[in-house]
Amino acid sequence: MSTRRRKFWGWGYEDESLSLDHQRAIGALMAARFGIEPPEPLAEPRIEEITLRAPRVRAPSALQDMVSSAPLERASHTYGKAFRDIVRGFRRDFSAAPDLVAFPGSEQDVVALLDWCSGARVAAIPYGGGSTVVGGVEARGLGDYAGVVSIDLMGLGRVLEIDRSSRAARVQAGIYGPALEDVLRREGLTLRHFPQSFEFSTLGGWIATRSGGHYATLYTHIDDFVESLRVVTPAGVMETRRLPGSGAGPSPDRMLIGSEGCLGILTEAWMRLQDRPKYRASVSVKFTDYHRAVGAVRAIGQAGLYPTNLRLLDAEEAMTSGAGDGLSNILLLAFESADHPLDGWMARGLELVRDHGGQVPEGAGKTRTDESATREGAAGAWRDAFLRAPYLRDALVGLGAISDTFETAITWDRFEAFHTGVTEAVRDVLARRCGGGSVTCRFTHVYPDGPAPYFTVIAPSRPDRQLEDWDAIKTVAADTVLRLGGTITHHHSVGRDHRPWYDRQMPGLFVKALAAAKRELDPAGVMNPGVLVDPLR
Numbered sequence: 001m002s003t004r005r006r007k008f009w010g011w012g013y014e015d016e017s018l019s020l021d022h023q024r025a026i027g028a029l030m031a032a033r034f035g036i037e038p039p040e041p042l043a044e045p046r047i048e049e050i051t052l053r054a055p056r057v058r059a060p061s062a063l064q065d066m067v068s069s070a071p072l073e074r075a076s077h078t079y080g081k082a083f084r085d086i087v088r089g090f091r092r093d094f095s096a097a098p099d100l101v102a103f104p105g106s107e108q109d110v111v112a113l114l115d116w117c118s119g120a121r122v123a124a125i126p127y128g129g130g131s132t133v134v135g136g137v138e139a140r141g142l143g144d145y146a147g148v149v150s151i152d153l154m155g156l157g158r159v160l161e162i163d164r165s166s167r168a169a170r171v172q173a174g175i176y177g178p179a180l181e182d183v184l185r186r187e188g189l190t191l192r193h194f195p196q197s198f199e200f201s202t203l204g205g206w207i208a209t210r211s212g213g214h215y216a217t218l219y220t221h222i223d224d225f226v227e228s229l230r231v232v233t234p235a236g237v238m239e240t241r242r243l244p245g246s247g248a249g250p251s252p253d254r255m256l257i258g259s260e261g262c263l264g265i266l267t268e269a270w271m272r273l274q275d276r277p278k279y280r281a282s283v284s285v286k287f288t289d290y291h292r293a294v295g296a297v298r299a300i301g302q303a304g305l306y307p308t309n310l311r312l313l314d315a316e317e318a319m320t321s322g323a324g325d326g327l328s329n330i331l332l333l334a335f336e337s338a339d340h341p342l343d344g345w346m347a348r349g350l351e352l353v354r355d356h357g358g359q360v361p362e363g364a365g366k367t368r369t370d371e372s373a374t375r376e377g378a379a380g381a382w383r384d385a386f387l388r389a390p391y392l393r394d395a396l397v398g399l400g401a402i403s404d405t406f407e408t409a410i411t412w413d414r415f416e417a418f419h420t421g422v423t424e425a426v427r428d429v430l431a432r433r434c435g436g437g438s439v440t441c442r443f444t445h446v447y448p449d450g451p452a453p454y455f456t457v458i459a460p461s462r463p464d465r466q467l468e469d470w471d472a473i474k475t476v477a478a479d480t481v482l483r484l485g486g487t488i489t490h491h492h493s494v495g496r497d498h499r500p501w502y503d504r505q506m507p508g509l510f511v512k513a514l515a516a517a518k519r520e521l522d523p524a525g526v527m528n529p530g531v532l533v534d535p536l537r
């Protein structure tokens with residue numbers, strides 16, 4: 001049994017926090033970059049320092065065995081892993097802690113918990129890995145509930161069945177990414193869905209938030225892999241039919257995928273799998289002109305080649321991740337297949353790259369059959385930085401900085417004006433609030449009709465005004481994204497943080513229809529109140 005403990009306030013395990021020396025070194029880099037005094041790292045919170053209000057509700061005796069009111073559990077389930085969550089962790093502010101944390105071990109336990117919540121007017125917040133970055137698991141702005149219970153699905157963590165001929169598996173929703181892939185690997189299979197939060201997020205969380213995986217084209221969101229679902233709602237259990245496709249009216253799966261726990265708790269899903277890739281080809285290409293690089297991405301995205309990686313890093317982002325020198329924009333282009341060598345696909349991709357002025361290293365991009373192909377050069381540097389980023393983010397917060405990301409999607413016809421408009425608006429608010437800072441952009445996903453740009457913001461601030469600075473920056477960023485035609489989120493979901501902009505983005509009649517669905521499935525309005533849609537009164 002592992003004795004490692006996850007941080008109750010931040011990313012990953014307690015023993016993986018950066019050392020004080022490492023944090024100071026990052027502070028020195030920040031100071032040099034932004035022309036400020038080197039900040040002294042804040043002390044990480046300890047559970048003994050946290051004061052929680054007394055639980056307002058008690059679970060009935062039949063549920064006592066699966067419920068905890070231990071301070072460590074309540075603190076660990078108070079927030080997700082957003083920038084503002086980490087800031088409040090450093091502030092020792094756990095005022096939104098749930099009254100209780102429940103650990104159901106079976107679907108029947110989930111049914112019993114939701115029965116109790118509905119009858120006693122206790123808000124029920126489904127909790128997967130708690131990696132939400134949009135306030136999805138936080139008891140904020142709830143209204144008049146008798147109490148709040150966080151329902152942690154980790155006890156529903158098994159692969160139940162594998163159908164080899166259809167290449168699908170029936171999996172419980174609380175399984176974490178690594179545990180799922182460990183089981184599938186033994187069968188030569190993979191779900192091949194790798195969000196950056198893979199290690200600490202669950203299948204149910206991915207489905208509930210429509211998460212986006214690591215791969216750039218074709219299968220981008222988890223939606224594509226869902227064959228059928230089973231969900232416990234306060235009104236009863238619903239299971240959809242296993243089918244490879246169906247034209248029978250609006251899809252019930254589509255109503256539940258992305259429902260963020262406001263309609264019920266996903267307990268199981270049949271998921272479409274893939275054979276594990278054997279062939280890989282990857283290359284990193286330099287472009288001096290950003291918009292020509294964008295043109296190359298569009299051409300490849302529209303050529304039907306479906307690369308696994310088509311990640312364009314602007315010059316500053318490439319430098320920050322160690323993949324570039326700050327002068328060139330870097331395009332990481334990669335293909336993978338379980339079935340065939342990739343030389344033809346890569347050759348055509350590189351032709352398009354050269355047509356748009358990309359500088360391709362001599363002899364690069366050959367098909368290889370060893371996994372290390374993705375771990376070398378700029379692609380490898382990028383991958384390492386990608387995996388380290390969440391740990392670094394906690395350290396930056398402890399240094400009083402702003403360190404956050406926002407992501408969206410936009411059609412190609414509007415991309416150039418969109419990119420310029422968003423970058424300028426965010427630079428402007430950074431200058432006003434923080435005296436400067438950086439805004440960089442990469443593409444996480446690419447569709448034939450447009451990219452999903454992902455912006456990273458780093459700026460100096462101070463522990464006593466970090467939240468207020470973040471709120472101001474977030475408001476400008478989200479207002480501009482919406483005004484210039486983007487979506488409030490491509491894959492980080494809505495939660496509580498994006499609600500104001502989601503309400504503006506969605507057609508009013510759709511919101512009413514969703515609210516009516518909620519009333520039917522959750523008549524007492526106890527399921528994750530505050531995310532996506534308000535209960536009808």
Ligand SMILES: Cc1cc2nc3c(=O)[nH]c(=O)nc-3n(C[C@H](O)[C@H](O)[C@H](O)COP(=O)(O)OP(=O)(O)OC[C@H]3O[C@@H](n4cnc5c(N)ncnc54)[C@H](O)[C@@H]3O)c2cc1C
Nearest residue numbers: 128129130131132136195196197202204205211212261266
């Ligand atoms: C460092 C970092 C990197 C990230 N990278 C990515 C990324 O690459 N792609 C991406 O899409 N997202 C990413 N995210 C965001 C987050 O990881 C995803 O939203 C993820 O899908 C959440 O899964 P989870 O199991 O942690 O769910 P949680 O955070 O526990 O919950 C998220 C939402 O889903 C609901 N929920 C959870 N489980 C269930 C269930 N079984 N039934 C019903 N509702 C449920 C919760 O109530 C909540 O509203 C990242 C987050 C961090 C901190």
